[in-house]
Amino acid sequence: MGHNHAHPKKAWQAIRTEAIESLLNEINVLSSDDVDRVVRHYEENVGPRTGASVIARAWVDPGFKKRLLADGLAACEELGIGGPETELLHVVENTPAVHNVVVCTLCSCYPWPILGLPPAWYKSSAYRSRLVREPRKVLSELGVVLADEIEVRVWDSVSEIRYLVMPERPDNTEHLSESELIDLISRDHMIGVARTIELNGQEN
């Protein structure tokens, strides 16, 4: 391909998106500030650390954990976490005998206010179609090899329900503060495509 310093043509999606935003501006339905606010909030404030803070609180506070498992959204609201995008949040707990994993087979429903934006693979046809059919195989491809005696529960985010996996608190973490616990929990743990929690730099 010759190099003539020409800029690449704008993608049709970029053109249409800009055109729609411009029309919405023009008819005073939506301002660019309205759009900016949402984008900035999701880019700067929301991410998996929010979900990790919920899980860490549940690890250190049995009363909160009970409320979280009973009504995820109400418990998150106690921590000032929530948003219009989640109607019902169902928190599912991993145990030595059970591993939970979340998918949305129809589109890509995801607890945005709790975990931020979903990764691309979560939205892919491959993940969405295969996880329900062959969860152990998909999980092993993602590095989670489960013993046969561990039951796998696949949760399909349908309708208004969103799921969040509560990983098991690792052993020998009693000395860690809540914020140190938060650092141990990743987005993948809360989707259920990771299980083991590494104690980085910890003696134990």
Added chain:
Amino acid sequence: MQSDTLLTALRQTGFENLSFNTPWSARLFGMTLAASNKQLFTLQQFQAALIDRIKEQEKGGCITTDEDYYSCWLEALQGLLEARNLWQPDQLREREAEVVEAGEHRQEQQRKGHHVVQPEAVQ
């Protein structure tokens, strides 16, 4: 579909970031939530439209990238807004042409080494 390796490949394609991969997908996401906040539609209605669009897309192939996915998102949003008759059928096409033209104009200015200037600042 090379399904055995696809997921692993997807996780290695650099799409692991938690932000938007393209500026247009960020605007699209922001517009959708903002429009829903303004009650142009509910997020449930949007979700239903997105599911329909994805189903249609997957009849012909797989969604493997963020671009595939947000293209479905764009068409779902467009469909919901057009159902409200917010603009005339030709208006969107015309506005797209204007966006292209403005972009070409900017590129031409940059190619000539000119700084981008506001039209009213030009004598």
